[in-house]
Amino acid sequence: MELRLGWLADVLGDSPTLKLSGQAKELLAKGEPVINLTAGEPDFDTPEPIKEAAHRAIDEGGNGYTASAGIPALRQAVATHYSAKMGVTIEPAEVIISNGAKQILFNALSMLLNQGDEVAVPVPYWVTYPAQIAALRARMTPVVPSQPGWKITPEDLERAGAGRAKALILNTPSNPSGAVYTRSELEALADYFRMTSFFILTDEIYEDLVYTDAGHVPLMTVAPDLRHRIVTVSGLSKSYAMTGWRVGFGIADRSTIGAMNRLQSHSTSNVNTVAQKASLAAFGCGAKVAEMARAFRLRRDVLVESLSGIDGVSFTVPDGAFYLLADVRGLIDPDRGSGGDWRLAEHLLAAQKLATVPGEPFGVPGHLRLSYAIHEDTLREAAERFRAGVATFGG
Ligand SMILES: Cc1ncc(COP(=O)(O)O)c(C=O)c1O
Missing domain, CATH: 3.40.640.10 (Type I PLP-dependent aspartate aminotransferase-like (Major domain))
Known part of the structure; x- marks a missing residue:
């Protein structure tokens, strides 16, 4: 008799957000200078009283x-x-x-x-x-x-x-x-x-x-x-x-x-x-949480400022969490059909070693999610790479 998994095994795919972060991690493991804007978690350490x-x-x-x-x-x-x-x-x-x-x-x-x-x-x-x-x-x-x-x-x-x-x-x-x-x-x-x-x-x-x-x-x-x-x-x-x-x-x-x-x-x-x-x-760690939130806010400001004025890219300034959702539809060639956000994310990774997440799995094709859960100096460098990568993207 044929061995078959249940229906759910077919329905559930791999997490789409993990695809590009997985590729980014592979490149990092090979020593490539990848900047990873796919993180879904803070880069800070757990507050000391909790660890104690x-x-x-x-x-x-x-x-x-x-x-x-x-x-x-x-x-x-x-x-x-x-x-x-x-x-x-x-x-x-x-x-x-x-x-x-x-x-x-x-x-x-x-x-x-x-x-x-x-x-x-x-x-x-x-x-x-x-x-x-x-x-x-x-x-x-x-x-x-x-x-x-x-x-x-x-x-x-x-x-x-x-x-x-x-x-x-x-x-x-x-x-x-x-x-x-x-x-x-x-x-x-x-x-x-x-x-x-x-x-x-x-x-x-x-x-x-x-x-x-x-x-x-x-x-x-x-x-x-x-x-x-x-x-x-x-x-x-x-x-x-x-x-x-x-x-x-x-x-x-x-x-x-x-x-x-x-x-x-x-x-x-x-x-x-x-x-x-x-x-x-x-x-009891409210002060530490507030300090981390202030750091995220500063990073948000850095990313917003560095991404401003790029032709074909727009966004609403995020008010919370640590993600910015960039509308990149202006960069995508409509004649090439769907998947433009995936093509751009792949291009940014290949050409600029910059990892981002396509919007399509979040229900917004034509967008990229950029996480700013990284240090602000790295964010500035990431924005430079984004600008350069966008300029050489063929749609
Ligand atoms: C909107 C949202 N809800 C829930 C979660 C899950 O959080 P937890 O790690 O506590 O399961 C996440 C994690 O990425 C999230 O982004």
Whole structure:
């Protein structure tokens, strides 16, 4: 009998963002002077108090399984932190600790969706959203923003028929655009949400990396009346430079959290015990987080300034996260068909040893995502290479 993997093995491809970063890493390993603008993680080290707490957790023992939803002290710490941040009271039973924001999303989507359900997803989107939706045999309804700046409005949702959806995924600040919703924009969206009955997954993993004076506004703050339908997705990965520690938080109605926990208890069980105990020190590291955010803001400014005035390239200045989404449609020869962003990314890597990510997997062909999670001197050099590479690109 023929040996065949299941349907999901065919549906799930390799992560498209890894393709060019993989090639870049190969070149780097050969000693080539590649500048890598594909990074999806901070280049800073985890704050010292968290590392010290991890050492203590190992030394003190007691590192067996924990409750699947997380150690009570950490659920309590998350509840306290977000109660203050959101201005609503969050109970520990409304919190789950999972292996990064990614698992929070997968747990939530798994528990909310039935086969064939629609999930409304604003464009551009993080590449994992369509993959998780497909894995659950649900369908993605892209919501395309009609205004420049990559933020959707109630009219955009209406036009996309989002009212039919079982869930909507909002991402603020956004990967890949860096767009950050303001309070009034969220209020307008919340008015629309009140006319629907879908769940709202709000992915706020970059919440502390916001460069506007108004800062990050959690959806929960704006629409506490919708809290039974809101799943807030966040964690320590990006703001605390802890991507490898795999500590994510989900905040939702206790019945939703309970369902997510049942899935987690039968799939991965608890997050690594040492990482959980170390995470107890995280919320005391606010000053360090603010310092990293200031560094990202400076880098954002450097990149924005160095990329200004390149013919055929435009962008909206990102307000958060550490990505800039460049519109390069002006450089692409329409007669050569689709794939222009991939051709440009390959050209930049071959001709300038500059690694970037094409926009197509994020739902925006004709764009490139540039990560500025690298030192500002390297960023200046990267922008020079970008300028030179663009000038020799044949479309
Ligand atoms: C928008 C967005 N959400 C979630 C995640 C996942 O974060 P974590 O590493 O905590 O799973 C990422 C990571 O790249 C992201 O960009």
